[in-house]
Amino acid sequence: MKGFGFYKSKKYLQRVLSSIMLSMVIVLLASSFANTYLLENSVKRIQEDSNLKILTQMQYNFSYMNEIITHLSYFVFKDNLLIPLMYDESLPKMDLIRSYQRMSSILESSSFLHSMVVYNYSQNEIYGTTSNFLLDGGVTKKKISDWLLDPSVSHETSRLIPVSLDREDGEIDAFAFVVTNSLKPFTRNESAIILYIKSDWVFDSLKKMNDTGSRSQGDILMSDQGGRLYSSRKLDEYASKSTQERIHSYIEAHKLATSEPSGFVIGNFEHQKSMITYMADPIPNWTILYVQSYDKLMAVVTQTRTKSLIVSGAMLLIAIGISLWLSYKLYHPIEDMLQRIRFQHPREGNTRQTEDDELHAMSEEYSKLSHTLHEISSEHIVNKYYIRKFMTDGQMFSHHDMISLIKKHRLNIAYPAEILVCVLRLDHFQSYASHTALPLKKMHSFAITNIAQEMMSQLHPCETVEVWGDHVVLIVSLNETGVTDSYQEIRPVLQDIQNTIEAFYGLSLSCGISDRISQLTQLSAGYTQAYQNSLYSVIFGYKSIISSEQVQVNNANKRVSIPETIERKLAESLKKGMMTEAGVELEKAFSLFATYHYHDIQRAVTNLAWVIQYTVAEIMENRVTKMSFNVDYIHHIPQEKETLEEMYVSLLALCTQICDGQKPSNVERNDMILETVKELIHQKFADFNLSQQSIASTVKLSSAYLGRLFKDSYQCTITEYMNEVRLQHAQFLLENGDHAVLDIMEKCGYTNPSYFFRLFKGKFGSTPKEYRMKKSIS
Known part of the structure; x- marks a missing residue:
């Protein structure tokens, strides 16, 4: 009860606890339902694949049966002994006997045939072979005749049609297969042969599949075009017409939606939810069905769902315990903070309780602290403002005014002690300003200002302020007047400041130090002097500390x-x-x-x-x-x-x-000369007068010097290079034109045929005519 009272009194803790518990409940329930949903879908997919494999095997069996029947019907219809029975108007007795004998032999050779009937349109007569047909006084003959010649019914040819031959209850005991001279539906105006197939032969595959497993696995049925169901055994649950119509509507709707010949649907009939897997046209106009009880199929899923809910309930109880522990752990820092606040600021007994929860108390304290910090910040801004004014506009203040402002705002500037002004200026400032984000610049300024003041204050009273963004000013009050080594005293501190800033922030600072100032009104002049000294880092380098003595020669x-x-x-x-x-x-x-x-x-x-x-x-x-x-x-x-x-x-x-x-650019000059010579040769190779002497005259050099320069550079003479260019052009003309060989010789700058032929054969191994003939053949 004590623990319950603790949780009850903490409104924020209640919200944390309820949020965690609700989240866990939602996650556990969602996980449980998601798992069962995924499991159910997985079972359905697996079952569908399994059923389709079974139906595919049956489709293969039925297709094979249909193919046997079709081949037999074609053979029978073309039989020479049966053709007279179909078409002759008057049939001799011997022909009739031979036809009956032929039908009997066909029946005896085909174990799946129940009977066989021939319809002769010319005689309007039906001939059959079975004993019932011949000995029952025409009952069977009339039944067949009424069925076959019924004008209201159109019988498809070459299709299995369920019929009742021997049974009086209307159940099928055979399948009729009508064969005519055309593929159109049978009419009484044409002759035909009707093969009656034993129903057991067709339903044998269904019977074997239904008998392989228990009845709980489902039933395999066949459906005709009208939706009537047939099976190897009598199934009362599918006997009603409404059930058959409902199953047929499910399948037709799914076919229309998917445009697939096979698939599965889930529907309700006879007050039972079932899963129907179907495959259309294993035999033309027939459909195979596999009907299974959905509840029995999903029994494992239902058990799994129940177990999952039980496990989720147990996990939920564990989650509640974890929630209590976790919420207290999360709340513990808030409780500690509240206790500290109450210890520091105990509430009076008559104070009106206005808070909504624990955080409201901290919000009130935060508002008070924020107000206090705002006052401190405002005072800090005012202090920095006056320090900047002392340095930049010192002439605006009198000595007395400056002392009053220092006392009023408690500035850390000692008087009448002497003062040094130090300027810490950022090196590489242009690069820093263009590549550093504004928030980072503010953080660097804050860090440099505080680190410099803290380190210098350990030795002397000090005030720091940032000016213009690129430098920080230190106003150092010397402890004793008349100290002659003050520069040597603060120089190590300035070096420590430089090293610290570089180590932590990677920033380099140069420092300028002013002369000692004895009057507060001289702060502005001291700042100017220190800043000017810092600029001499251009001479002394980065991270230098520069006093007026070091730049005395420069200033003079x-x-x-x-x-x-x-x-x-x-x-x-x-x-x-x-x-x-x-x-x-x-x-x-x-x-x-x-x-x-x-x-x-x-x-x-x-x-x-x-x-x-x-x-x-x-x-x-x-x-x-x-x-x-x-x-x-x-x-x-x-x-x-x-x-x-x-x-x-x-x-x-x-x-x-x-x-x-x-x-010396001799190499460049020689390259230019040689490139010019090569360019002249490529432009004027067709000129008969082109020679080493003419080229040397063009480039204003002696023939011997030019020849030696060319030979040293390309390891061949100018004449050899010229012949190379001319022969390449001759090769191109032989391959791509029908010019005469002598015309090609002249176009390439040669006047002597024997000289041209000798050069061409020396390069290509054949005369120009032989070269052209070989290229044209290849």
Whole structure:
């Protein structure tokens, strides 16, 4: 009861418990019904496949029977001894006797024949062979005649038709097979032979299949076109006409819906649900049926469903126990939190209980804490606002105002202690700004600000604030005035801050330190000085810590450009391709840049880039081939690189490419000459006057030099190459035209037939005529 009271008093716990229990109940029930549904479908599919296999075997047996009967009917109808019996108007006694003897021999040779009847239209007479037909005073003859010649009934030919010959109750005891001279339905205006097949022979397959298993497995039946059912034994449950019509309607509807000759349907008749598997036309106009009780068939499924519900019930009881345990485990942290809240903020006895559940109490406490945090956050924003104002617009405040604001907002700035301003600036800021998402930038800013303040506050009072997004400012209050080694004291702390930020966030920070400030109103000037010092990381490199003493020479330097002698010598070295001299001049230039003021460094490097570009442009004007690098990239170097070392390396690599391009171009010149010679030969091979001397005259070179150059490059003479081109063209004309051989010789630039024939045979192994004849044959 105590446990029940605990759960009853916890509204949120009740919701958790009920949700878990309901989910488990739904899952278990759904799983149980899904399993039984899948099992039922699986049993139906398996049963259908099994039934269709049985019916397929029976279809094969019936088809074989029908084929035997059809062959026999064809043989009988063409029998010369029976033809007179069918067609003669007057039949001699000997012919009649021979015909009867023939019918008797046919009956004796065919064990499945019950009897045989011949109808003679000319005589309007029926002849039969059985003893009943001959000795019962015409009763059997009249029955056959009434059935056969009934004008209201149309008998299909070459089809098994159920009839009753000997039985008086109307049940079939034979199948009639009518054979005429045409395939149209039989009429009394034509002669015919009627073969009566024993019903046992047709139903033998049904009987064997029905007798192989118990009655609970189902019944195998046959159905004619009208839906009447037949079996090897009398089955009262299928005897009524309404039952037969209902089964027939089920099958016809399924055939119409599926357009398949076989399948299975489930229906109700005689107050029983049954599964009917059917296969149409094993014998023309007949259908085989396999009827099974659905309840007996699904007995295993019903048992399985019952067992599944029992198991689900047991599992449900287990699930309730698990739900109680799991809900308490999930609720336990909430209970602990509630106890802590009540311990910290005990409610008064007269306080009105307004909460809906346990979470409402925490919601109230959260609202109070949120309000408190909002007040703290607002105060923090105001503090950072005034710190930024002190640094950027310090002239707006008097000394007295600044002291009042520091006291009012409890800023961690000591006075009258001396102050140092440190600026931590992000290296590679352009790349960082373009590739970093805004939420990550805010997180980095928050981390740098807090880590820097926490680490520096261990040594000196410190305030930090982010400015412009690319740097963080530290206002460090020195503990003692007159300390001369304050830079050396805080430098290790700044290095630790840099290493920590790089280790955790992969960010590199350069630091600038201002001079010591004794007046609060000088904070703005100290910030400007520290920021300017941080920019000199272009000289000292990434993660440098720079004070005013280190850049004193740079700030005092008034030079804004490099001497003209360095520019001139650098240009001359590049034009001559002398990389060593160009590297020396480039190193001199960057040595001077390291002494410039920050604002002049960028300008000087840009001017040097222009000098290199002008030199490259001048070189390219006098070259035949273009250089393989992009000249416009030179201007991006001062903007993309943030340190002098990176700029120097990039420009040095560029100068190396320029000097490599200035190497002697004899190889290029020779290649151009040889390509020109080959082009001339391909264009003018039909010219009789084309020769090595004429080509040398065209390219303005001596014949001997040109011949030696060509032979060294291609291991053949110009004349040999010329003959090669001419003979290839001659080969093409022989294969693709009907020109005379002498015309082809002239078109290829030859004037001497014997010379042309000798060259052609030397290359192709046959004369031009033989070559053409061989190609035309092949």
